[in-house]
Amino acid sequence: MTLELIGTIAVAICLFIGAIFTLVGAIGLLKFNDSLTRLHAPTKVGTMGVGALLLASMIHSYTFADGSMHELLIMAFLFVTAPISANFMAKVNLHRRTCETPPPPPRDRTWSTLDAPGGHEDLVDVIAAERHGEETAG
Known part of the structure; x- marks a missing residue:
């Protein structure tokens, strides 16, 4: 060949x-x-x-x-x-x-950009609140 x-x-x-x-x-x-x-x-x-x-x-x-x-x-x-x-x-x-x-995420309302808070400051507050909740729980 x-x-x-x-x-x-x-x-x-x-x-x-x-x-x-x-x-x-x-x-x-x-x-x-x-x-x-x-x-x-x-x-x-x-x-x-x-x-x-x-x-x-x-x-x-x-x-x-x-x-x-x-x-x-x-x-x-x-x-x-x-x-x-x-x-x-x-x-x-x-x-x-x-x-x-898609179905809602288990613990987060800001998944992707479908249900984002009103502005950037609100997003920072939500993240800070979640971190504070993790610190007090742990």
Whole structure:
């Protein structure tokens, strides 16, 4: 087996895996009911699909040409930014109350930013009161 044949087989496998992951992500985006569950399909499965497609492009460029680092940079940027953008989209949905809000936290009314006190000074007072309660209890 030559290097070109191994490279071609590896490219075909990566393309197939990338296409399956991307297809599953697209189907999930269409089939899920609300926006938070729809968010999981393109950010998780779709990211892996695009990563496999970029890996196929990298293998092809190093097998049949001089090689390229562009795909590696695109993949790194994709894997870094996809979770961050998913987090921001989820926060927007929580703030707009377009989805079911999470259950209340056990002992804290200032969880995330859903039920924040009136201002920064109130937040400092709440934290100081909680610390004072822990000191007197312990």
